[in-house]
Amino acid sequence: MKNNSSFLTKNRGILIFFAVMLLAPFLIGLFEGSTPLMIWGNQGSLSKFIEGLGIEIFILALFALSFDLLFGITGLLSFGHAMFFAVAAYLTGIALKTLAMPFWGVVLLVLLAAIVQALLFSLVLPRVKGITFTLVSLGLASVFHIIVMSSDMINLTGADVGLQGVPVPAFISPVTERLRFYVIALTLLVATYLFYRRFVASPTGRVCVAIRENEDRAKMLGYNTTIFKVVVMIISSLTAATAGMLHALYQPSISPSIADLGFTVTGLLIVLIGGVGTLSGAIVGAFAFRLLDFTLRRFMGESASFITGAIYVIFVLFVPYGIVGTIRMRQLRTKPGWQRLLGMVKPKN
C-alpha cells in the first residue's frame, strides 16, 4: 500500500484551484479593460468586486472546513460552532478598536482564545455523546450570543447593532490593499486544506475516522478517544478563529448574527452541499452557497431566502452525498467502466 506519488500529483486539484484563483482578478481585469498593472494597484472596479466576493467565499470555506473536520471526519456535531468564529471576530474587533493593540498581538490573542474555547468545549467531551454534545455546544454558544447582544456590552460589542468601525492596519486594508487581502485569505485557505488532508491521512486522523464510525470499538482497540477529540477540537477551533479574524478585518462591521445558530447551520449546509467528510466539499460548497445566494438575491431581493431554503432541502434530499461525494462515487463506477471498454477495444496479446 505504499504511495510514492509526489506532492504535486497528490494535490493536483487544490493546486490548480490556487493558480486559477490567483490569476482570476487579472483575467477579470482584462474583461473590464484594466491592465494587470492596474489590478496590481487595486484599481479595477469589477475585479475588486470579484476579489471581495472571493474573500467572502474563502472565509466561508475556512469555516466550513473546520466544521467538516469536527462533523464529517470525527463525527462530532456541534451546534455551537459559530461561537469559535464569532469569538475570534469580536475579539479582533475589540482588541483593535477598544484596546488599540498591535496587530500581531491581536493575532496571538485570538489564537490563544481559540485554544481556550476548544478546551472549554472539550470539558464535556468525555461525559456526553451524540445528540447531548450537540445540545451542550448549542447551550454554550447561546450564552455567548446573549452576552454579545446584551445592552450592558454596548460599548464593547455594539450589542444588537454590531461592532462598527474596526480600524484595520493599512497593509491589509480591504479597501486600499484588497488584492493583498485576497491573496492572504486564499493562501490561508489552501494551506489549511493541505494541512487537513495530511491530518486525515495521518495516524491521528485515521483514529478520528474510527471514532466517527464506532467510538466504543476505537476505545477497545486501545485509543483514549477523548484526547483525539480534544486535538480535533483545537485544530477546528483555530481554523474557525482564523476565518473569524479575517471576517472582522474584511467587513466594515461585525454583526451579532455570526454568533447565532443560523451561522452554524450555514456551515453545516455548506458541508452538506459539498459532501460531508470530503474536505474539498467545504470549498466547493462555499462557492455554491455564496454564488447561489448572491444570484438569487440579485434577482429576487429578500424573498430569495425562501427559495434558497427550498433549494437546499431538495438538494440534501436528492444529492445526499453532496457534490464532491457524488462525483467520487461516480468515479468509482466510471473508472472500471472505462477500463472494461478499453479492454474490449484493445487487442489481446
Next chain:
Amino acid sequence: MTVRETIIETQNLTKYFGALAAVDDVSIKIQAGTLHAIIGPNGAGKTTFFNLLSGNLKPTSGKVFYKGMDLTGKPIHRMIHLGIGRSFQITNIFPNLTVHENIRLASQAMEDNNFHFLMDTAKMDRCEERTAEVVERVGLKSQSLLPARVLSHGDQRKLELGMILAPDPEVLLLDEPTAGMATEQVPELITLIQEVQQSGEKTVVLVEHNMNVVMSVSDKITVMHQGKVLAEGTPAEIAANHEVQTAYLGGLYDLKV
C-alpha cells in the same frame, strides 16, 4: 502438565442487572499459557463475565486481578496496552472502513506515533506489515480493500478475530468466535486460534457452544449456570461430572471423549 502461573484471577465477582444476578460470586483462576474454555447454557452469564474481565462493565462487587494487579476501574482503552484483548460475540467492527483499515487500526494502537499528525499512515511500515500479515492469516487477503460491511457473516467473524490478533495481546478473551459461522468454516478458525495460542504461549479464554470443539481444544473448562460456577476441570473431568451432565450437557452431547 507443568505448573503454570495464574494470569487472571477473579474474586467473588458479581454483577447484578436489577434483581438478576447475571454473574454471581465467581472466583476462578486462569493459568497463563493455557486455553481455558467457559461453557454454559444461553443466559448463563458468560458474556457478562467477559465484560467484567475486559472492563466493559463494572462489577457490582468483587474484583479482577491480572498478574496480581487489580483491574477494577481501569479504563477500557488501557486493557490492550496491559496485554488483554477481546473479541465480541456480536460482530463489532468499523463497517464503512475497509478490511485493511479495520485491522490496521487495531495494530496501529500499539505504535507510539499516534499523535504524529503530519505523518502518512501508509508509511508506517511496521504497522502496514503487521496488518498485511494478519489479513493474510485470517484469510481475507482477497477482500482486503472491501468495506467491512459487504463481507459475509463468516468473513466478518474472521475480521473480528483479526482485530484481536493484530495487537498481539498476551491474553485473548474470545466470546464465541465462531458464532453463526457455517459449520464447515469452524475447524479452520479453531485451528488458527490453537496455532496462535500454542506458538505464542498465549492465554486464551474461549466461550464456545460447540462441545466437540471445547472438549478437544481446552486445557481446562469452567461450566457456568445461572451466573454461578457449576464445575471446573479438565475436559475428561467435566465429561465425567454427573452434575454437569444433568444440568447442562444432559443428552445434548455424546460424552465419549
